[in-house]
Amino acid sequence: MRFEDKRKILSKEAIWQEYCGFLDLSIDKFMQMQHRLLEEQMDLWKKSVLGQSILKGKSLDSFEDFQKHIPLTTYEDYADLLLNKDSSVLPGEAVLWIQTTWEGGSHPIKVAPYTENMLKSFQHNTIACLLLATSQKKNDFHVSDKDTILYGLAPLPYATGLVSLVFEQETNIKFLPPVKQAQSMSFSQRNKLGFKQGLAQNIDYFFGLGSVTYYISLALDSMSSGSHSHSSMLKSIPVHRLYKILKAKMICKKEQRSLMPKDLFQLKGFMVAGTDNDLYKDDLERLWGIRPMEIFAGTEPTLIGTETWQRDGLYFFPDACFYEFLPVSERERMKIDPSYVPKTCLLNEVCENETYEIVLSVLKGGAFMRYRVGDMYRCVSYTQQDQGNLPKFKYIDRVPEVIDIAGFTRITQTSIEMVIQLSGLPITEFCAKKELYNNRPFLHLYVEVSPSSAYERAITVEVLRQHLSVYFHYVDQDYKDLKKILGIEPLQITLLKIGTFAMYKKAYGQSMERINPSIHAIQKLLSLQQSYYEMEGKI
Known part of the structure; x- marks a missing residue:
């Protein structure tokens, strides 16, 4: 029965309970549902060619096996099988393939299979978002x-x-x-x-x-x-x-x-998705007279979370994915030691005010298990002693290794290096950071050029920007829409004195991070350049 038909014959309370009743679950009930659905998914997944390509003969008969025998995965672990769109290798028959940008240049697109049961969950959760977007309280919606x-x-x-x-x-x-x-x-x-x-x-x-x-x-x-x-x-x-x-x-x-x-x-209802929504919500509320309700969906994870009428945090749907959370401290240990096996938290183990990278296992025949989709969340509200309350989360941004501007780019170190190589510009050192100007996001490149070219060629910031923009358009097809959508130049460049990056390494004993270094690291880099200029002035 269509939602439209239910709306005409069922009470508001009955409809609300069907679509939004998950909000009343205790954390114990939520986790029971999660584990039951995960057991069903494990049984499908371990029998598939895709599952066996990752398990490599290991067993998958318990939750302990799930955490021990399935490593944290990324799209590279699935690409060879998924990009062929062959349903025979999957845990469930794909009735639809969804597509998005992967990594501009080297990996133009990635695709994700959706089974019939995944689409039913997506459908159900979309209607839940519709009801919540028009509500002011429980059982109160206007469609x-x-x-x-x-x-x-x-x-x-x-x-x-x-x-x-x-x-x-x-x-x-x-x-x-x-x-x-x-x-x-x-x-x-x-x-x-x-x-x-x-x-x-x-x-x-x-x-x-x-x-x-x-x-x-x-x-x-x-x-x-x-x-x-x-x-x-x-x-x-x-x-x-x-x-x-x-x-x-x-x-x-x-x-x-x-x-x-x-x-x-x-x-009646206003919904927004994607990244950087916090930068637009106040302006959108001023323009429309209603605050947007944020939802979260993605190509691989499907529709996984929504705010409510309170507009103060995301709740996760229990039937879309099994959720794990990778603490920042564990991420840092992995960066230092790639062989380190990190420990994740479950939804009932997260801590208020802590930030996590989300790890997803797509349920109901999905392809992805223990999948690092590349998104960071902070738990904004959760009192573990009160088992009636589900944790609420705030979407922070993409993981630091990816620069996502307004939902339109997937800029990584690899894509920037490719742009520089294609441009032929004599850039020898760079770092890139997502920054804000007038509360709007942009990509800021800090670059050095080779000593031999610095004076022989008239290399200016504008020359660099014009050349690099051409190749960013080529490598990332969505990049060309940024200037129109943002209303500002999405690429800003600071041309550093030759030797500044070397000075940073000498002063602090480590190289500058290429992608999204901390603001303190940027300040140190610019301070070193200023010292360089002051020394030149004295000479």
């Missing part, structure tokens, strides 16, 4: 068969395309513009048509990457204030909607401010 949602999603084969698929299958919620039409349009065309249809019909929901929803919101502001709204856009708008628009414009003029989306639309 109608006349509702509309502004299209802000990447289509299939990307994971967000599943959301529109679920909405179409389970609800009567109408996309603006319709999904089939939107998929054949450019980003700009979708925005304009969606906004035009929204002016005529209203907009009830909005969902997308935080950075993308912010960009679209500013575009709506621009369109509603510019010539578009005075010409063709207004011709097809019903009189009652036209009256609302004109009234809103009069109020804004009286208050001496620009028109914002909240003046034209009263959203």
Whole structure:
């Protein structure tokens, strides 16, 4: 039975219990469900070619075997089998393959198989997010068969395309513009048509990457204030909607401010996904008059977590993945000693205010076991003595070895080295860090060039930026959208004095980390350069 049919015959309490009842589970009940589903998954996984390629003949008959015989894995452990899209090697029949960026240049894409039961869980949890996004308290949600949602999603084969698929299958919620039409349009065309249809019909929901929803919101502001709204856009708008628009414009003029989306639309629900959402939530709330609810989904993990009406932390769904957490201290030991076997925590073993790398085993026939998807979370609330409360988490960022800007890049040391090599620029040393400017993320490269070229060629910061940007576009196809979405130049470069990196190593006994060094390390590096210049001035 579709959600839309259930909504008409069941009470709100019954519907809430079906989709959001997991929030009332005690941690003991949650873990019992986790272990039961993991046992089912282990039985499927160990019999598959994929499972045996990792187990290498070892047994998998207990939870102890699970932790002892399955190492922490990354996509490299699965790539040879998954990239062929051969279901015969999998724990379950793949009915759909989802795709995303892997590592630009050397590994353009990665794919993940979804079984029928995985899709059912995704469907169920998507509806839970819909209910929670429209609620103010338990059992309180507001969904109608006349509702509309502004299209802000990447289509299939990307994971967000599943959301529109679920909405179409389970609800009567109408996309603006319709999904089939939107998929054949450019980003700009979708925005304009969606906004035009929204002016005529209203907009009830909005969902997308935080950075993308912010960009679209500013575009709506621009369109509603510019010539578009005075010409063709207004011709097809019903009189009652036209009256609302004109009234809103009069109020804004009286208050001496620009028109914002909240003046034209009263959203029932607002959901954001992806990285860097915290950088956009306040601005989005100001523009729309409602605070976005964050959810977390990914290509490999599926839909795993959601905030509630309180908007103060993510809860994990019990039926999507089995969750383990790698403490920062264990990550550091692994960096020092690659042969070290780290210890993970389970959901009932995490500590409040501690930060972890999440480790996922995808349930219901999924391919990935003890998988390092590359995301960091902090437990923001959990009192172990109170077994009725589930832990709440805050998404922090990608792991330090990956620079993700607004959900659009997967920049690593390898991809930067490839860009430098392809560019032919005489860069001999570099480090890269994700930084913020006016609360917006960008990639900051600190570079040195070779001594022989520094004076023979007019190498400036602008020359470096122009050349490197070309090759970042080539290596990472999503990079080209960053400048448009962020509204700032995503690549900033600091050209360091030749020998600065060598001075750092001599002064501190270790080389500068290439990717995301600490702010203190950056400050030390810049301080050494300043000392260098002061010494030159005295000479």
